[in-house]
Amino acid sequence: MSSKKITFDDIATYTNFSKSTISRYFNKPDLLSEESQEIIRQALIDLNYHENKLARALANGQSEFVGIIIPNIYLDYYAEVLNQLLGTFEKHGYKFLVFLGDKNKEIEKEYIEELLAFNIEGLIELSHSIPSKELVEYNIPVITIEREDENINSINSDNYEGAVMATQHLINNGCDMLIHVNTIIPPNAPARKRIEGFEDTCIQNKVQFKTCIYDFGNSREETEETIKQFFDECEKLYSGINKGIFFANDHYAIKFLNLIFKKYGYLPDEYQLVGYDNSPIAQDSILKLTTVSQQISELTTEAMRELVLMMEERKKSSSPKKIPILHKKVKPKLIIRDTTKPLNNIKSLTDGSM
């Protein structure tokens, strides 16, 4: 039926206009008279025309594609980031070509080549394999989210601030011993700032603290085993002390919480837990977890805003125009739920105002 492809040529013959006029109808309709527009409009319907954006992209150099390289989508954080990014189609009209990165640098570079072969107008990089120094060399608009970004534009959550808020909250609640549990983080990764934020806050408040860095392995089992060991150690070493534990993510915190519940059947006052990420799991657990939200929605909105700016800029002036590198930070939010509560002592009252 409508199998044969209708092109501008067909419409031109049908309407007795030229190809150029048909093209103008789409790109600069104001140049056409009202009647001409109406004639073409009708012809499109009569002939059942469907646009070919490949041809368009080839001719004008604008693919409307944005590439995304993301480590995976089974982690809540990445899934939500991708979710939000894809949602911006309505606003900006860019289509997304998505690749799963983080295998190794070479493979990821092949992905970028593939994306470039389709003339992507911009790239959003969440994967960690390619140093920012090399990303710059592709000479296209790139924005990174939550990764090493020394030489390139980026949007990051303010990890330092997030850690400060979590730590201060635990201190305000009257914890006497602060513990931070984290995994091995690559140098330059923004998440490292959480450790600094934690330690600085403890020192400033003159409170006892300990930073525990573990290798959590690559499987659920290893992670659970590691948390279990940490739990046993806590029970043994800090029994009777009011502990405030700040975990690097919600999963570690929930695993810990489950161990506590299995042993006690409830969360003893001497334990206060704070997670990170505000993943769905933080609300599906036996007690709803106090956590730090990275404000993913703002993170992605900002990322797209900046990327669109860069892409627009590029269309106008072909002059490279050396703008200083942009590192934007999004302030996280402490979400207080049921795994932290003020202990009944003076400290928690005075700390807030001092």
Add this chain to the structure above:
Amino acid sequence: MSSKKITFDDIATYTNFSKSTISRYFNKPDLLSEESQEIIRQALIDLNYHENKLARALANGQSEFVGIIIPNIYLDYYAEVLNQLLGTFEKHGYKFLVFLGDKNKEIEKEYIEELLAFNIEGLIELSHSIPSKELVEYNIPVITIEREDENINSINSDNYEGAVMATQHLINNGCDMLIHVNTIIPPNAPARKRIEGFEDTCIQNKVQFKTCIYDFGNSREETEETIKQFFDECEKLYSGINKGIFFANDHYAIKFLNLIFKKYGYLPDEYQLVGYDNSPIAQDSILKLTTVSQQISELTTEAMRELVLMMEERKKSSSPKKIPILHKKVKPKLIIRDTTKPLNNIKSLTDGSM
């Protein structure tokens, strides 16, 4: 530096070959002599050539694009499906253009138009808005996953079988009262089969049962409230009876499990719970949940396999070739964990063999 775009023309001049020969180097290299190949190979490096797949696609009609329309990515199930689908790039080489569907039919149809404008070779539809009858009319290879599929090729999890396995397991374990909790499911949706599978199995085994359909609302709060009411009812109506509860998904089951733990501090023998989906949460809960895995990996592998077949077929014969509609089912898997266990009575021993 390497800003100017190198084309086949440049390579042709550089090597004293013609454009066609350069093209052949990429598409039918065997036709070239070894020396010619070597010369061109070197020229590509010297000139720093980068292929333009837009031009290629325009010329040969093969975009290498597959469109995906998926309701969202914050639900574990969809996130994992997308994760797996994107992972097939290594195997098949198709690039994925991803859209978030399920707003309404009109918008989703616009997405499809957009995808068609980029000459996608095939479409994977997970969203529910567009009836299969209308999907067929686009006249391109389409495969649906877990949705209404009357008029179109599809891959579905065998929901009936999944429900049977879950129910039979509860019966074998000695439950005297079977309950199935589900939400309001649109007609024709494959998930409906779970209800049938549950009820049929109960009837066959002559065991008491009840099917509870609730409107779980659109927010976490509403869902929790509904589960809470269901829990209270269970406690009141079926106290002392060995209940086997089969939930439509892991989230409902976990919410229920949390309520039990908050009340009792453990899972009493009179409760046995089975979820559905094998979401990550099933293993992060206070007790690891017995659940039915949809075998997402096989679901997506099969989907891509079939889609690739259809796409290949289409390239060869332009004859529409009426093949019968394919409805493939993937067998789910019962994953037994800590929320079910055989009760000590004869029943659990004999039931299996009868």
Add this chain to the structure above:
DNA sequence: TTGTATGCGTTATCAC
């Protein structure tokens, strides 16, 4: 084994 000519469906540059 390689070259010539034409087409893919648009946009862009002039010209009228």
Add this chain to the structure above:
DNA sequence: GTGATAACGCATACAA
């Protein structure tokens, strides 16, 4: 306001 013509970068039928 509108039209002719040359790009865009590659593929392919037909020659040689």
